Amino acid sequence: MALFKTKQAVKYEKKHLLGIQDLSIPEIVHILNESQSFVELNRKENKKLSLLKGKTQINLFFESSTRTLSSFELAGKRLGADVMNMNVSNSAIKKGETLIDTAMTLNAMHPDILVIRHGDSGAANLLSRKVNCSVINAGDGWREHPTQALLDAMTIKMKIGKIEGLKIAICGDIMHSRVARSNIYLLTMMGAEVRVIAPSTLMPKDVSQFGVKVYTNMEDGLKNVDIIMMLRMQLERMDGSYIPSTREYYEFFALDYKKIKHAKDNALIMHPGPMNRGIEIDATLADDINRSIIVQQVEMGVAVRMACLKILMETQL
C-alpha cells in the first residue's frame, strides 16, 4: 500500500530538484510514495535495478561530505547509473575556475544528472541555469538541503504513520542550517506544528514568518513535542561570537536526559549528522534505541535519493 493516498500525489514535472520551497504538497507526496518501494528493495539481498542504465550521474561536491555523498553514490549505483564523484580539491576550481566554467565543462560531457553541494547559497540554482541536464541540490550554503528534509519526512512517516498534527522541535544552530530551512518548509507544508529552539544569536531574522513557533529555551520549546530534531553546531560556519562556549551551549541547548523529559514520553530524536557528541547531544542519548531514529534517517536517505533520481530521469523522457 502506498505511504500516502495516491490521489494526493501528482507526477513531478520539474527538471531539477533545487529546494523544498519550489515543491507542492502533491509533489512531495509523490516523491515519498516512490521512495517506499526503494526502502523495501534496499532491504533485499539483490538491490540492483537497471532503471538508470546508461545514464551518467556526476556528484559535484564542493564541501566535504560523507553520508550525503555516499548516499547519492549508492542510490545512483543501485539504479544502474554510471556514477562519478568529482572531488573538488583536485579540480580546476582551486585554480580559479568559476562555478559556471566548471558547469560548462561538465555539461560538455553530457551527464544526465548533476548532484551538487556547495558552500554558497544559490549555487545549485546558478548551475541549473547553465547546464542541460537535471540538477539535484545536495546542500547549498545556508539555504536548502531538500533531500535531507524529504528523508526526514519519510523517516517520520514510516515510524509514526503521519506528519500532520505532530509537534516537531528543530533545535540548535538554525541560522546557519540549510537542513532547518528545508525541514521548516516541508514540515509546515505537511501540517506539522514546527518549533525552532535556539539561542537568539543563532536564530535567523524573521524566521517566525515561516509559520514556526520560536523559542529561546529548551524547556518551553520541548513541551509536549513528538519529535526532536537536533542540528549540528556549524562551528566552521561561524564567523563571530555567537555563543560564549560549547560548554555553556551544552548546558542550555544540548539534548540530554534531563531536557528530554519536557517532551512527550515517547518522543523521538533525529539528527541529520554528523553529530557533535557532547556539544549538541548527550552521547548516550544519541544511541538510545528507544529514542533515537538517527540510523533510520540514514537508511531512508538512500531510498529517498533513489526516488529523486528516478523521478527526475522520468521527467527527462
Added chain:
Amino acid sequence: MKSAIINARIIDTKNNIDETGGILINEKGLIESCGKKVTKDNIGDAKVYDCTNKLAIPGIVDGRVFAGEPGFEYKENYRTLSQAAISGGVTSVVTMPNTNPIIDNVSTFDFIKRRARDKSLIKIHSLASLTKNIEGNEITEFGLLKLNGAVGFTDGIKCVQKNDVMDKIFNYGKNQDALIVQFPQDNELSKNGVINESLIATKLGLKGIPDYAEHVIIERDLRLLSQYNSKYHISLLSSGKSLEIINEWKNKKLIFTTGVSINHLSLNENDIGEFKTFLKLSPPLRKEQDRINLIEGVKNGIIDIIVSDHKPEDEESKRLTFQKCATGASGIETFLSLALEQYHNGNLDLKTIIKCVTENPAKIFGINAGSLEKGMPADIAILDLNKPWVVKRENIQSKSKNTAIEDKKLQGKVEKTFLNGKLVFEI
C-alpha cells in the same frame, strides 16, 4: 559661432526658473542669456536648436561614480564613461578613489587628473581617499591634495571605523576646509554580509547586513562632527531610520549634507528575486518601507543629492554566486530617466529631482556647474520628459553592462547633451 536653444521648457532650480524660452550660448561655450527673453527674434545668426516640447536643464552632476582608471580600465575608462554619461545627460561627475592604486597621494591624483584631461569628454572631479590605501589608519594629505584639485575626501566603498582616526579627520579636515564624505557602514556589523538582514536573507540563506550597521556610524560621525563643524557629507543612505537620526541632528542646527543612490529610491530587496547578482549593492537594497522613507527624505530636503552610484563591473565578476560576486551596478546613463520615474508616478516633483542632480551636488562639491545663469559653461541636457523606452543590455554605452534595471520600462529620455556649448550627444 553662437548657438541657441529655443522654445524649450527651461528649468534652472538655482535661479528659480521654470519657463518656456531659450538659452543663448556664446562663442566661448558660456551661457550668455537664458529664459523667456531668448527667442528666435533676438539671437542674431546663432545656430538654432528648436526644442519645442522639450525640457532643457543644466547638465547632470553625478555625485558618485566609479571611473575605473587607473587599474580597472577593463571595467570602465574615461572615454567609455564619457560616452555613457553624455547619453544620459551627465556632464560632470565626482569620481571615487577606489582604484588600483588608491588615489591617496598627490602623484596618483596628478596622474588621473592628466588622464582625465586627455581622455575624458565630460568633466571629471575626483575625490581622494580619506586614509592611506583606504585602510582607515592614517589620514591623507588633505591640504596638498586639495591644492591639486581634489573636491573632497572619502574612502568610497569603505567606511572609516576607528573613532580616533575619524576624530582626527574631522579635526584636521576643519583646518584644511576639506569636504569629508563618509560611506556609513560599520565593518563588524556588516562583516560577510551581502544583503539586507531580513526574511529575504533568511530565505535565500545569505548573511544579512542589519540597518543599524548604518545607524551606528551616522550617530558616531554626527556626534564627532558636532565637536568640529567640519564639512561633512554622508554618501549613501539605505535605511529609512537613518533619516530620524539625521533629523534629530539637523534640528540641533548641525550642518551637513546627505545623498542617496537612485537604486535605493527605485528598488527594494524583493527585486533581488532568486539571487540576481546585478542587484547586489552596497549598501544593500532594503525594505519597501525604507525606499518610501528615502523618497520622503528627498521630498522634504533631508536628502540633498541623488547619485547614480555608477559602479561598472565586468561580467566575470558578476557571474558568480551571490555571496562571491562583485557589488554594485552600472547606471550613469539610466540615472536621470530612472529618477524621472519618481516624477511620473507622483512621488517627487520635477524641480526637486532636478535640484538633487544639478544644483545641490554642484554646491556640495564646489563644482562650477548645475545652473544656467549667465557666464556658466553651457552644459545642458535636453530631454523629452515623456518619451517611453526600455533599458536593453545591448544598448548600454558603459564598458560594463551590469545594469540593475535590465528590461525596465522608463519614461523620459535625454535627446541632446551640450558640453561647453558644444552638442556632444544627440539621438
